[in-house]
Amino acid sequence: MKQNNRGQRHLWLWLLPLLLLPTIAYAHGTVITLGIATPPTITINALYDTGEPMSEAQILVYAADDPRNAWHTGTADTAGNYQFDLDTNIEGQWSIAIRTAGHGEIRYLYVARNGDITLEQPEKRPLWQTALMATIVIVALLGIAWYYSSQGEKNHAHS
Amino acid sequence: MHIPDGILPTVVWTGAYVASGAITAYSLRQINKQEDPRAAVPKAAMMTAAFFVASSIFVPMPPPMTSAHLILAGTMGVMLGWYAFPAIVIGLILQAIVFGHGGITTLGANALIMGTPALIMSALFQRLVAKRPPDDKFTLIVAFLGGFAGVILAAAIYYSFIIGTLPADINRAAEINATIILCLSHLPVAIVEGLFTAALVRYLRRTRPDLIGLTPAISPS
Numbered sequence: 001m002k003q004n005n006r007g008q009r010h011l012w013l014w015l016l017p018l019l020l021l022p023t024i025a026y027a028h029g030t031v032i033t034l035g036i037a038t039p040p041t042i043t044i045n046a047l048y049d050t051g052e053p054m055s056e057a058q059i060l061v062y063a064a065d066d067p068r069n070a071w072h073t074g075t076a077d078t079a080g081n082y083q084f085d086l087d088t089n090i091e092g093q094w095s096i097a098i099r100t101a102g103h104g105e106i107r108y109l110y111v112a113r114n115g116d117i118t119l120e121q122p123e124k125r126p127l128w129q130t131a132l133m134a135t136i137v138i139v140a141l142l143g144i145a146w147y148y149s150s151q152g153e154k155n156h157a158h159s
Numbered sequence: 160m161h162i163p164d165g166i167l168p169t170v171v172w173t174g175a176y177v178a179s180g181a182i183t184a185y186s187l188r189q190i191n192k193q194e195d196p197r198a199a200v201p202k203a204a205m206m207t208a209a210f211f212v213a214s215s216i217f218v219p220m221p222p223p224m225t226s227a228h229l230i231l232a233g234t235m236g237v238m239l240g241w242y243a244f245p246a247i248v249i250g251l252i253l254q255a256i257v258f259g260h261g262g263i264t265t266l267g268a269n270a271l272i273m274g275t276p277a278l279i280m281s282a283l284f285q286r287l288v289a290k291r292p293p294d295d296k297f298t299l300i301v302a303f304l305g306g307f308a309g310v311i312l313a314a315a316i317y318y319s320f321i322i323g324t325l326p327a328d329i330n331r332a333a334e335i336n337a338t339i340i341l342c343l344s345h346l347p348v349a350i351v352e353g354l355f356t357a358a359l360v361r362y363l364r365r366t367r368p369d370l371i372g373l374t375p376a377i378s379p380s
Contacts, residue, residue, distance in 0.1 A: 029260055030163070050217055056337070060328055070328035099166065099329075101337035102321035106165040125259075133257045134215075138208050145204035148197055 030054065032098050032105045034119045040088045042109070042117070046080040046098045053080035057100040064092025064111065088115035160230055160317050160345065161214065161254070161269050164262030171324050176267030182244055182274065189241040202370060203242040206235055210250040214260050218348055227344040233309020234356045236277035237284045237302060238371060243277035244270070268320055276312035280305040285372055298364060299357045306356030310349035314342040 029049035037043050046054035055078045063071035076082040076098070086094065091111050098104045108120040167175075190196050213229035235243040248270050254260045261269045284305050288298045321338050325331055363371050 029258065056333065058329055058333060060326070070326075073328055073330070075330070075333065097165065097326075099334075101334070101341040102162055102166055102317065103341075104163065104166065130257060134212070137211060137253050137257060141204045141208035141211070145201040145208075148204070149201040152198060152201070 030105050040086040044082045054100050057098050060097040062095045063090045064094050065090050161261030162265040164264045172264045179267040179270035186241045186244040203246050206238050207246045207250050211253050214254050227348045230310050232273045232276040232313045233280040233306040236280035237305040240281045244274040247274040272313050272316045276309040280309045302360035303353040303357040307349045307353030310345050314345050318342055
């Protein structure tokens, strides 16, 4: 029985190095930055969250009056940069899909009646907050493992 | 290897939710049939923690390949059996919420991408290895292939989802090319996970063979 418990505990040692590796990069999440150069020119910078560029990512722009068919398509350069001119006569919410190999994002911008362009900039969670949440999740899962493991040992001891 | 929100059409991600929900329910039913369904909970919780972290450990690749991250689909299957699919679903929910890795609408599709290879590798491992002596080298070869093929199969399912649902306006050839490169980037990951799974099985068959469904060795006396 002792050897069996040792085996279970040693499984922790196998997985611990994996759990202790810092979660510094979240491979293949994306960081898309939209900007306005000189209206109506929209600039796009597309990166993976590792910092690598989304090289030659495909850009699909959908106008506010036809969200089903692309109004404009193009390909980013090797650094993940792209720019295009909006038609500010089409008022409402435009969407821009940036994707490559099944990774990417859809971002939105708004064209007002007077032609003003507003970019939607999603809030980015700070790294410390993500690290804290990840730590809580890992501790909770290991807590569950420890609880059920100790319950099992108690049951063995009683029987 | 995680599909984010906004990539799959509604009908596809909805269907994937239904399919993965059915597989989860079936897995839980199989777990409930076991003599002590709680016995493997510690192992399942530890493996879920490992799976949760694995997606954030990336392996840099030379251009034109992109970096790839660990998946552990085959390892989860070999280690957890029927627990693998529900554990992967929980891991994916946590990855989506904490890291924003994968999506909420695409949770079902991602569960199929990583959970299906886990179940297949689990069935193969049990079928090929369960009745063999624990010191058999064949066990290690099957364990390696379990870890290795888990990644390859996950890449194949991912490819099918992406290429099978391309929007009409997209440059199809470019997207196919990029997806093939992404899948090929996971080849070194498959080798690493194969070696990791074999090493883990090698250790466990000596200390706790029951943890991976093997019969304990009868020591000669």
